[in-house]
Amino acid sequence: MIIDQNFYGNSVPYKLSELIKKVQTLFPDLYHSNSILKDISIESCATIQKANKQDLVFIENPKYIKYLKNIKVGCIVIDPKHSTFVNNKNSFLICKMPRRIFAFCLSLISPGNHLPASESKISRNATIKKGVILGKNVSIGKGVIIGENTVIGNGVIIDESSEIGSNCTINYSHIGKNSLIYPGARIGTTGFGFNFDDKGVYKFPHRGRVIIKNNVEVGANTTIDRGSLGDTVIDDNVMIDNLVHIAHNVCIGKGTIICGQSGIAGSTVIGENVILGAQVGIAGHLKIKSGVILSARSGVTKDINKAELMGGFPAVPIMQYRKQKATINRITKQYNKKKK
Incomplete structure (x- = not known):
């Protein structure tokens, strides 16, 4: 790497x-x-x-x-x-x-104690609003808008015509063209990578980036962690709602839609044109095939290798999930009758 x-x-x-x-x-x-x-x-x-x-x-x-x-x-x-x-x-x-x-x-x-020496490159056509803090060696493209009180860390690249909302923090990241980051987003944060040894808890060093490609939307107060080894990648035309958490080294394919309050654990790979309903949870190190649809509040615990509508916890094909619910309801009603 x-x-x-x-x-x-x-x-x-x-x-x-x-x-x-x-x-x-x-x-x-x-x-x-x-x-x-x-x-x-x-x-x-x-x-x-x-x-x-x-x-x-x-x-x-x-x-x-x-x-x-x-x-x-x-x-x-x-x-x-x-x-x-x-x-x-x-x-x-x-x-x-x-x-x-x-x-x-x-x-x-990789000690990671780098202090950038080169000058920043900020387009004359970029709009930098009040209270913005820019780190060293940043690159801000033509037509970029950066909202009030946003912090752009050292070395960050934002390509032309993208807009960053107010009160965001962006570190260790490259954001592509025509992307929209809503207020309060946190991009490039350290992932929740820790473990235990005989001395207690230790942190796993993170030396990756966040790569957000073109025409992407990232909702308000969403967090995207940078990779620990390698990058966290959000491909073209991905739409991410508010209050979503994307962990380190997750890769999300083109055209995927992620609804609010969903969470994706580290190193999971999501294909193209996948739809995640609200409050979906996906465990780490999994693969989700292109075209999968996950209904609201689904919990994914293993790979999904077939493009179909899934639901429940653990997530199963939606008809199977509905049969499970119907069976549980029937058993519950029978139990309550006997109890009376």
Whole structure:
């Protein structure tokens, strides 16, 4: 993964052997063993799906083990309980709590303490209203309107003819053309990425961005978290209502509509032209096929691989959901009669 230097500064490469030595020293209770195929320079960190030959990756969720067969990366951090999957195609760092070790390595390779030096580029045709705070190295395109008291963080890019409402905060983001961000939106916030170790809670470093493409609407007081590894992506012509939460690394396909108070957990991928009714909840690391419609207050707990109308919790095809409701109502009525 290429960590955006515009937001996070230059990465600090480490020899693999040096990185492993630091882990051995600082986490002796977690370290198990290692297998170095080649002592290369680790230059970045990535998800296992998008890594290249000099990236560090980790596997904690068993659903990602399938990628081990065909990838070629710098090194894989993996739990001892999955050590049977270790092969001679890659280097491995075998330790307990792979996410904790990976988070430590990521903080070394990308400290994230960048202070932009270059000048901002603000179009003469942009409208910057009263109370706006602009960070360094921002790019504001032709015809952009930024409402009162909005804060635009360092390095943010807003393309031409987009409008940002009042009292928004936008960080670590690139917003495309002709997009409309309603008042109070929070874009580019750190995701809710944390875990536990023997010292308590630790935060997982976030080194991704939010990419909002063209002709997108983001409703009032909606929050879109930036990616932890990789980006959170909102594709063209997506319509997002008020009070929606989109977590880190979510990808939303073209033409999708998301109604108010819905929440999408991290790393879920939603296809094109999907419709989410009000107060829909979608768990993390799922895939929703293009064309799916989720009725209001649906709860999605597994992948949806067929384009159809779904409802209920857990979400099922709508006719099945209606039959379930009818059956429950009938049983309840029978129970109440017997009780009397």
